[in-house]
Amino acid sequence: MASVEIRGVRKSFGGTPILHGIDLDIADGEFCVLVGPSGCGKSTLLRMLAGLENITGGEISIGGRVVNTVPPKDRDIAMVFQNYALYPHMTVRENMAFSLRLAKAPAAVIEAETGRASRILGLDALMDRYPRQLSGGQRQRVAMGRAIVRHPQVFLFDEPLSNLDAKLRVQMRGEIKDLHQRLRTTTVYVTHDQIEAMTMADKIVVMQGGRVEQIGTPLELYDRPANLFVAGFIGSPAMNLLRGQVSDGAFRPEGLDGAGPIALPLPGSAPVGRAAEGQPVIYGIRPEHLRLSDTGIPVTVQLVEPTGAETMVTARMGDSTLVGAFRERVSARVGDTLHLQPEPSVAHLFNRETGMRLMT
Amino acid sequence: MSGVTSAELPWNPRRAERGWLARLLDSKPFLIAICLFPAVGLLLTFLTYPLGLGIWLAFTDTHIGRGGVFVGFENFESLWYDRVFWSAVFYTVFYTAVATVLKFGLGLWLALLLNEKVPFKSLIRAIILMPWIVPTVLSAITFWWIYDAQFSIISYVLVDVLGWKDSYIDFLGTPWHARWSLIAANVWRGIPFVAISLLAGLQTISPSLYEAALLDGASPWQRFTKITFPLLLPILAVVLTFSVLFTFTDFQLVYAITRGGPINSTHLMATLAFQRGIPGGQLGEGAAIAVSMIPFLLFATLFSYFALARRKWQQGGSDE
Numbered sequence: 001m002a003s004v005e006i007r008g009v010r011k012s013f014g015g016t017p018i019l020h021g022i023d024l025d026i027a028d029g030e031f032c033v034l035v036g037p038s039g040c041g042k043s044t045l046l047r048m049l050a051g052l053e054n055i056t057g058g059e060i061s062i063g064g065r066v067v068n069t070v071p072p073k074d075r076d077i078a079m080v081f082q083n084y085a086l087y088p089h090m091t092v093r094e095n096m097a098f099s100l101r102l103a104k105a106p107a108a109v110i111e112a113e114t115g116r117a118s119r120i121l122g123l124d125a126l127m128d129r130y131p132r133q134l135s136g137g138q139r140q141r142v143a144m145g146r147a148i149v150r151h152p153q154v155f156l157f158d159e160p161l162s163n164l165d166a167k168l169r170v171q172m173r174g175e176i177k178d179l180h181q182r183l184r185t186t187t188v189y190v191t192h193d194q195i196e197a198m199t200m201a202d203k204i205v206v207m208q209g210g211r212v213e214q215i216g217t218p219l220e221l222y223d224r225p226a227n228l229f230v231a232g233f234i235g236s237p238a239m240n241l242l243r244g245q246v247s248d249g250a251f252r253p254e255g256l257d258g259a260g261p262i263a264l265p266l267p268g269s270a271p272v273g274r275a276a277e278g279q280p281v282i283y284g285i286r287p288e289h290l291r292l293s294d295t296g297i298p299v300t301v302q303l304v305e306p307t308g309a310e311t312m313v314t315a316r317m318g319d320s321t322l323v324g325a326f327r328e329r330v331s332a333r334v335g336d337t338l339h340l341q342p343e344p345s346v347a348h349l350f351n352r353e354t355g356m357r358l359m360t
Numbered sequence: 361m362s363g364v365t366s367a368e369l370p371w372n373p374r375r376a377e378r379g380w381l382a383r384l385l386d387s388k389p390f391l392i393a394i395c396l397f398p399a400v401g402l403l404l405t406f407l408t409y410p411l412g413l414g415i416w417l418a419f420t421d422t423h424i425g426r427g428g429v430f431v432g433f434e435n436f437e438s439l440w441y442d443r444v445f446w447s448a449v450f451y452t453v454f455y456t457a458v459a460t461v462l463k464f465g466l467g468l469w470l471a472l473l474l475n476e477k478v479p480f481k482s483l484i485r486a487i488i489l490m491p492w493i494v495p496t497v498l499s500a501i502t503f504w505w506i507y508d509a510q511f512s513i514i515s516y517v518l519v520d521v522l523g524w525k526d527s528y529i530d531f532l533g534t535p536w537h538a539r540w541s542l543i544a545a546n547v548w549r550g551i552p553f554v555a556i557s558l559l560a561g562l563q564t565i566s567p568s569l570y571e572a573a574l575l576d577g578a579s580p581w582q583r584f585t586k587i588t589f590p591l592l593l594p595i596l597a598v599v600l601t602f603s604v605l606f607t608f609t610d611f612q613l614v615y616a617i618t619r620g621g622p623i624n625s626t627h628l629m630a631t632l633a634f635q636r637g638i639p640g641g642q643l644g645e646g647a648a649i650a651v652s653m654i655p656f657l658l659f660a661t662l663f664s665y666f667a668l669a670r671r672k673w674q675q676g677g678s679d680e
Contacts, residue, residue, distance in 0.1 A: 073577035099576035
């Protein structure tokens with residue numbers, strides 16, 4: 001096991017810069033998830049870590065050793081690919097033993113290691129099958145088994161669950177996390193799915209356009225998003241973002257279109273609200289932090305989506321849309337008027353120009 | 361939502377009476393028959409009939425201009441004691457074996473090169489296809505010039521430019537020179553087919569397999585032997601079968617360059633069959649030589665079908 005340090009890493013394809021200086025520390029044994037929309041450079045960063053892409057600038061070290069020019073096989077890492085990359089002409093056993101066999105490990109060691117991996121992953125009955133004869137989840141497990149047998153210092157996962165159906169994805173998510181808790185190997189995991197990131201990570205790195213937007217634990221990112229991008233990316237359904245201004249110690253949304261003057265209580269401490277006085281800001285409130293009340297903002301119901309556990313209500317307030325998630329049953333119908341009350345202590349305020357969070 | 365109900369729609373679908381033609385065209389057996397007819401007709405006319413006629417002729421003593429009678433295995437018996445026939449059989453097998461090995465060695469090598477990132481890839485690919493596109497007889501004539509005893513460019517370069525040899529090479533004048541020269545021409549012509557087919561096969565191999573192998577610690581040679589070659593084997597088998605069939609039945613190159621000479625040393629079974637049957641007039645004997653090729657071809661096809669074509673790992677389950 002080892003820590004990973006990424007210092008000012010840049011990457012360009014031809015003349016096009018893809019990564020603009022990434023700094024990241026991953027502690028020994030940590031489960032770190034790189035998350036972001038497609039094209040944000042998260043997979044490229046992972047492939048640079050694996051040695052499959054050259055490093056244009058900066059430095060990557062694994063376990064204190066700079067690996068910029070170290071070939072992939074000597075980096076002591078193992079990678080699980082999005083399409084699993086199982087060798088179709090080899091059985092499960094041969095797939096898992098391949099790296100050991102290339103390293104000329106004694107037969108007894110190969111036997112012991114593949115046996116251990118198959119026990120960990122529950123693959124005992126499938127050892128003599130070919131990849132074609134396996135289901136998606138089984139292939140996924142074989143790909144992990146191939147990584148486990150090598151005892152790598154770092155596991156790399158490149159969107160490993162995106163080829164699975166929704167139910168299996170949830171199951172494999174649990175299995176990967178369980179595996180990490182048992183082996184405690186440093187893991188770097190790439191995904192575009194923020195739920196995967198939230199549920200699995202010790203540390204999440206949110207990336208966009210080749211830059212790191214925020215690094216933190218799942219709940220830090222959820223409770224204190226550093227900017228509008230993270231606020232909108234983390235959480236489902238997404239945070240409601242309202243444009244408006246701060247005046248007289250309250251937030252006054254714009255574009256209400258005859259809905260009357262509305263003042264929302266400011267989040268956090270009063271001094272922050274005073275500093276933002278008169279500024280154009282964006283007010284963020286998560287759907288589950290809206291309460292039904294008799295005195296709140298009047299909204300017109302557009303869509304009611306009961307999921308059983310909670311009910312999602314999409315409603316219009318002037319020219320903006322609000323989504324609320326309520327634990328209680330909502331009997332409102334389309335076109336009805338509801339009154340929503342935000343919980344001010346968990347609301348967020350962002351600078352409209354820079355998109356940055358406006359409070360400590 | 362504007363609340364459109366079906367009652368407001370005036371359209372009322374009614375099942376129309378169908379004519380006999382509509383009912384006929386809906387009948388599956390009729391459709392199968394009518395769709396198969398052109399293909400089956402063409403196959404029967406241009407494949408089965410000539411083949412059947414050829415086999416029949418092999419058992420007759422037909423000459424050109426004179427209908428023959430059934431003579432049983434007489435043609436084959438006389439071929440059994442015919443040294444020219446056995447020399448043609450030997451050369452056909454030799455020609456096929458050597459040319460196929462060379463074509464596959466060089467073709468695979470070219471395909472691997474083209475599968476890498478090379479500049480002007482499509483231009484190179486087009487150039488490589490050239491020998492395949494040029495009509496065989498045209499390239500045969502070119503080779504005829506290249507192998508000419510007096511005007512050969514190879515002799516010219518070796519003797520007059522480089523000074524490595526003292527005298528011009530008589531490429532087509534002695535049996536073994538002629539045999540190797542024809543094999544060289546066949547290899548030149550056959551490489552594009554092998555290279556392009558194998559390149560197509562190479563491109564179906566997922567790049568992530570190579571990346572996985574790279575991480576697993578495979579050297580370039582191991583990536584070839586453990587990943588590329590086994591995954592290419594099914595396509596290799598199909599291309600090999602076709603290549604063997606084409607080479608074994610080759611006619612044009614040999615007939616255009618040497619006509620089987622010198623002293624019948626470069627006759628293939630196909631050229632000998634033609635020589636005996638058409639210019640020689642002995643249709644029955646020519647047909648018998650042609651029919652003698654069938655067991656060889658059958659063996660080659662069955663061998664590649666059973667031994668090479670379908671691997672165990674390809675069976676069971678669907679792809680992804």
